[in-house]
Amino acid sequence: MENILPEPLTKKLGDRLRGVVGDAWVIADADRLLAYESDGLTAYRKTPLAVVLPRDTDEVSRVMGILAEEDVPVVPRGAGTGLSGGALANGDAVIVGTARMTDMLELDPDNRLARVQPGMINADLTKAAEPYGLYYAPDPSSQSACTLGGNVAENSGGPHCLKYGVTSRYVTGLTVVTPEGKIIELGGFGREPGGYDLLGLFVGSEGCFGIATEIEVRLLPKPEGVKTLLAIFDRLGDAGAAVTEIMAEGLLPAALEIIDGPTIRAVEASVFAAGFPTDAEAALVIEFDGIEAGLASDVERAVVQCRAAGAREVRIADSEEERLALWRGRKKAFGAMGQIGNDLMVQDGTVPRSKLTEVLARISEIGVRHDLTIANVFHAGDGNLHPNLIFDRSDADELRRVELASTEIMAVCVEAGGTITGEHGVGLDKRRYMSLVHTPDELDAMRDVKAVFDPRGRMNPGKVLPDLPDSAGAAV
Amino acid sequence: MNSLAGMLTDRLSAAQVVDGIEAERWAVCGRIPQAVVFPESEEQVAEILSLSSEEGWQCIPGGKGGWLHGGQPPQGVDVVVSAERMNEISAYEPADMFIEAQAGAELEVLERRTLECSQWIALDPPGGERGTLGAMVAVGAAGPLEAGFGSPRDQVLGATLVTGDGRVLGLGGRVVKNVAGFDLLKLVTGSWGTLGMITSVTMRVHPVPATDRSLLFKGRDPAEAAALACRLAQAPLSLAAVELLVPGDAESGANASSPLVAVRILESVDGADEAERLVSERAGIEPFQRLEGEQSAAIFENVRAMEDGAELVLRLSLLPSRLPELVEMTSRLSGLYDPTEGWGMRLAGHAQTGVLRVMIAKMTHSTDGLDQARVVLGVLRRSLEAEGGSLVVSQGPPEIVGALGAWGDSGPVAPFNAGIRAAFDPASILAQGRLPQ
Ligand SMILES: Cc1cc2nc3c(=O)[nH]c(=O)nc-3n(C[C@H](O)[C@H](O)[C@H](O)COP(=O)(O)OP(=O)(O)OC[C@H]3O[C@@H](n4cnc5c(N)ncnc54)[C@H](O)[C@@H]3O)c2cc1C
Numbered sequence: 001m002e003n004i005l006p007e008p009l010t011k012k013l014g015d016r017l018r019g020v021v022g023d024a025w026v027i028a029d030a031d032r033l034l035a036y037e038s039d040g041l042t043a044y045r046k047t048p049l050a051v052v053l054p055r056d057t058d059e060v061s062r063v064m065g066i067l068a069e070e071d072v073p074v075v076p077r078g079a080g081t082g083l084s085g086g087a088l089a090n091g092d093a094v095i096v097g098t099a100r101m102t103d104m105l106e107l108d109p110d111n112r113l114a115r116v117q118p119g120m121i122n123a124d125l126t127k128a129a130e131p132y133g134l135y136y137a138p139d140p141s142s143q144s145a146c147t148l149g150g151n152v153a154e155n156s157g158g159p160h161c162l163k164y165g166v167t168s169r170y171v172t173g174l175t176v177v178t179p180e181g182k183i184i185e186l187g188g189f190g191r192e193p194g195g196y197d198l199l200g201l202f203v204g205s206e207g208c209f210g211i212a213t214e215i216e217v218r219l220l221p222k223p224e225g226v227k228t229l230l231a232i233f234d235r236l237g238d239a240g241a242a243v244t245e246i247m248a249e250g251l252l253p254a255a256l257e258i259i260d261g262p263t264i265r266a267v268e269a270s271v272f273a274a275g276f277p278t279d280a281e282a283a284l285v286i287e288f289d290g291i292e293a294g295l296a297s298d299v300e301r302a303v304v305q306c307r308a309a310g311a312r313e314v315r316i317a318d319s320e321e322e323r324l325a326l327w328r329g330r331k332k333a334f335g336a337m338g339q340i341g342n343d344l345m346v347q348d349g350t351v352p353r354s355k356l357t358e359v360l361a362r363i364s365e366i367g368v369r370h371d372l373t374i375a376n377v378f379h380a381g382d383g384n385l386h387p388n389l390i391f392d393r394s395d396a397d398e399l400r401r402v403e404l405a406s407t408e409i410m411a412v413c414v415e416a417g418g419t420i421t422g423e424h425g426v427g428l429d430k431r432r433y434m435s436l437v438h439t440p441d442e443l444d445a446m447r448d449v450k451a452v453f454d455p456r457g458r459m460n461p462g463k464v465l466p467d468l469p470d471s472a473g474a475a476v
Numbered sequence: 477m478n479s480l481a482g483m484l485t486d487r488l489s490a491a492q493v494v495d496g497i498e499a500e501r502w503a504v505c506g507r508i509p510q511a512v513v514f515p516e517s518e519e520q521v522a523e524i525l526s527l528s529s530e531e532g533w534q535c536i537p538g539g540k541g542g543w544l545h546g547g548q549p550p551q552g553v554d555v556v557v558s559a560e561r562m563n564e565i566s567a568y569e570p571a572d573m574f575i576e577a578q579a580g581a582e583l584e585v586l587e588r589r590t591l592e593c594s595q596w597i598a599l600d601p602p603g604g605e606r607g608t609l610g611a612m613v614a615v616g617a618a619g620p621l622e623a624g625f626g627s628p629r630d631q632v633l634g635a636t637l638v639t640g641d642g643r644v645l646g647l648g649g650r651v652v653k654n655v656a657g658f659d660l661l662k663l664v665t666g667s668w669g670t671l672g673m674i675t676s677v678t679m680r681v682h683p684v685p686a687t688d689r690s691l692l693f694k695g696r697d698p699a700e701a702a703a704l705a706c707r708l709a710q711a712p713l714s715l716a717a718v719e720l721l722v723p724g725d726a727e728s729g730a731n732a733s734s735p736l737v738a739v740r741i742l743e744s745v746d747g748a749d750e751a752e753r754l755v756s757e758r759a760g761i762e763p764f765q766r767l768e769g770e771q772s773a774a775i776f777e778n779v780r781a782m783e784d785g786a787e788l789v790l791r792l793s794l795l796p797s798r799l800p801e802l803v804e805m806t807s808r809l810s811g812l813y814d815p816t817e818g819w820g821m822r823l824a825g826h827a828q829t830g831v832l833r834v835m836i837a838k839m840t841h842s843t844d845g846l847d848q849a850r851v852v853l854g855v856l857r858r859s860l861e862a863e864g865g866s867l868v869v870s871q872g873p874p875e876i877v878g879a880l881g882a883w884g885d886s887g888p889v890a891p892f893n894a895g896i897r898a899a900f901d902p903a904s905i906l907a908q909g910r911l912p913q
């Protein structure tokens with residue numbers, strides 16, 4: 001996508017937008033726009049024309065109507081924690097942010113449903129549901145910051161998606177404002193509308209089809225019991241093998257997460273220290289949840305498998321504090337890694353879990369060959385890898401090697417029968433890998449479907465789909 | 477042989493095309509196709525559909541043809557394209573927990589294969605084991621286990637679709653987590669053959685749980701049973717299924733005659749005992765029967781087969797806590813059938829998702845009777861829709877489903893549905909009219 005630098009917002013457009021949301025909620029001065037320049041993937045930076053912060057569906061609809069009339073491209077944005085550059089806008093586009101749309105609209109414990117505004121933070125939903133013994137299952141590691149709207153757009157996962165599934169399993173209904181400003185309802189729990197599963201299609205559409213302005217989700221009863229284990233390995237491959245064996249045993253842990261040696265050392269050197277031994281090459285966090293009485297035997301079987309795979313130590317967290325420390329260590333690992341180097345390229349790919357050991361070895365070899373530090377922390381049970389490439393943006397050669405290594409890692413994932421992104425989305429960053437997993441016909445079908453929602457190509461342009469070969473960089 | 481069948485024979489072989497009397501068994505909602513064709517590969521499917529696009533033949537993709545009478549009647553039926561001869565299991569990787577098979581594979585065959593490795597496909601759609609994988613995905617059908625494991629849309633990892641104009645699209649993949657581009661796979665589930673012919677499907681499999689136990693609770697009447705089902709669905713634990721079962725008016729036998737709630741527990745051995753205790757406590761009564769293993773599975777197999785021989789099958793929905801209201805509303809259907817004909821009217825309610833299946837053995841067939849049925853069902857649909865619910869006619873006489881529509885209006889999303897259909901089937905040859913406009 002070409003970098004289009006912003007022109008000042010015209011008075012006419014500015015006035016019209018302010019007329020809907022109020023003066024305070026249209027941001028157009030250069031200083032304040034800096035905050036919207038990038039997302040969690042800091043390698044990309046772009047300055048939008050302006051940022052508009054509406055309060056509810058009606059305001060979003062009116063704002064979108066104006067932007068449609070003025071033919072201005074739109075980029076939705078939640079908390080900006082995305083890791084594929086999805087929420088970035090060129091200088092000719094306006095960001096519509098959901099920062100003021102944080103309300104709980106309805107909580108219905110009997111039906112285990114919540115209806116929320118899209119700017120609500122993931123963790124706040126679980127907090128609101130807790131008094132009723134309920135919680136929201138998808139738990140991205142960024143859950144204390146990311147929004148449910150962002151989760152919907154990325155079809156986000158998290159450690160506990162191994163047992164519980166990703167966002168799409170929990171979103172039961174959406175109110176969406178289309179690029180032309182129309183309000184439509186998709187899905188809805190307790191009804192079976194005919195026609196295509198537009199709700200399922202919208203989830204994971206990365207802000208390219210419209211803006212979700214209300215989200216209805218399913219909540220789950222909090223499991224009666226939870227048991228968390230930590231297995232320590234001297235070789236990363238052995239931890240991978242343990243994962244394969246635990247699943248082959250017919251066990252279904254709530255989570256199976258691997259943290260490798262470099263990550264352990266980063267975490268232990270940070271404020272999130274969780275007590276992982278720093279001389280280890282892998283820590284495997286295993287969690288079982290469900291009916292308390294059933295957990296002991298699962299734990300026992302998992303311990304046996306870990307030992308058989310070569311674990312030098314297996315600990316069972318025996319207090320809630322210890323359990324939370326383990327999870328803090330895991331969930332804050334990206335943050336901790338920030339302390340190793342200046343910049344972090346969080347890669348994301350999925351492989352069949354039986355290929356974990358083989359693929360991890362190949363990734364490590366890629367790191368050595370390009371002289372890069374690669375730290376792995378990932379959702380092992382789902383085969384969802386996160387090799388993190390640590391670099392310094394000001395070092396042009398290192399940046400080049402990061403690009404090369406990323407491309408090779410993607411190719412390895414695809415070759416192993418996997419894919420180029422498991423949960424962070426394509427955004428800007430992975431458009432160039434799309435043809436590794438999709439034929440031209442498949443990409444065309446995606447273009448056609450996008451055009452159904454966004455015939456003028458104004459909605460989050462230049463994301464997800466690669467440019468057409470003959471269009472010389474023009475966005476779809 | 478008619479000319480259409482002749483042209484198909486030229487492209488394929490005589491052994492792959494039937495017409496005339498042999499095509500009668502493949503009638504779609506009462507309309508007999510001019511030819512039924514049995515492709516043996518994706519390429520052949522693409523060739524048939526491209527040719528049909530050129531010729532403007534109306535095609536219905538199908539499996540074994542066991543339920544072509546279900547759903548909304550299509551506008552035209554020239555060719556049925558059956559996946560029956562594409563029935564191989566192409567990959568099964570127990571460690572990676574997926575199985576991939578051609579669309580014509582029977583669910584029963586997949587079940588047998590996965591059981592060898594102590595795994596299963598956790599779906600129990602209506603109709604039983606003889607249906608094909610492709611058909612299950614095409615109609616997107618789920619049963620009681622949806623509460624515990626999700627519907628096909630949640631469990632299909634990938635599929636191959638041949639579009640109306642013969643493009644072959646590989647959608648999704650073999651891994652659970654995959655967000656590489658827009659999720660077109662979701663469109664395929666429940667597309668009823670209108671976007672293309674599904675030629676292969678990759679399904680998620682699950683480990684077979686150590687314990688399969690069903691607890692049966694009796695209710696004095698349907699209302700009491702429905703209230704109990706609701707209470708159990710709200711129990712603070714994850715149950716595989718909570719099903720309300722109301723036998724037909726004319727069904728007798730000591731246990732079968734009263735309404736039941738069947739709770740299915742799929743857990744580890746110790747977990748199952750504890751779950752049973754929690755469920756009984758919440759029910760406030762002891763189960764009158766407790767089924768284990770194959771017997772537990774069998775009662776839910778029966779649920780799948782409950783609509784065998786039904787002339788009218790409806791799905792009423794509201795939020796789960798309103799299941800008792802749905803049950804009560806079925807009294808409005810009493811004029812539609814004669815309770816002494818066959819088994820009368822049966823009900824099966826998925827208490828965690830708020831769907832009540834209503835099965836009527838034999839409708840009152842005078843012109844007056846059918847007119848009245850249309851009116852009653854139309855009114856019922858409108859009142860459910862006003863409450864945020866819906867009424868789907870899963871299967872019924874074409875006079876009813878044709879006039880009423882299997883589903884209600886799509887409202888403001890209709891143009892999006894139409895746009896998507898045009899993108900996959902530009903010549904408008906696939907199952908036109910099967911889905912609401
Ligand atoms: C430390 C860290 C850990 C992470 N861990 C995980 C993890 O475990 N699992 C995981 O899946 N991801 C993870 N992520 C990635 C990221 O948090 C998720 O993708 C998250 O869902 C993004 O939410 P957001 O509110 O920040 O969205 P943004 O970054 O603001 O936007 C992301 C995309 O969503 C679109 N969008 C936002 N809101 C809407 C809306 N209302 N309607 C339509 N489109 C919208 C945007 O246009 C953009 O394309 C992590 C990120 C970080 C920084």
Ligand SMILES: Cc1cc2nc3c(=O)[nH]c(=O)nc-3n(C[C@H](O)[C@H](O)[C@H](O)COP(=O)(O)OP(=O)(O)OC[C@H]3O[C@@H](n4cnc5c(N)ncnc54)[C@H](O)[C@@H]3O)c2cc1C
Pocket residue numbers: 536537538539540541542543544545546547559579580601602603604606607608609610611612614615616617618668669670672673674675783784785789870871907
């Ligand atoms: C007695 C009975 C009752 C049933 N009740 C219901 C019900 O209430 N609700 C429900 O959803 N399902 C119902 N089913 C359907 C069931 O879930 C299976 O879908 C069915 O058994 C299909 O098997 P089949 O191969 O014979 O399908 P077929 O009869 O060949 O096809 C069924 C439908 O799926 C489409 N289809 C089949 N294969 C493909 C393909 N490869 N690509 C694209 N489209 C395809 C067809 O066009 C047709 O609309 C019922 C089935 C039976 C036998």
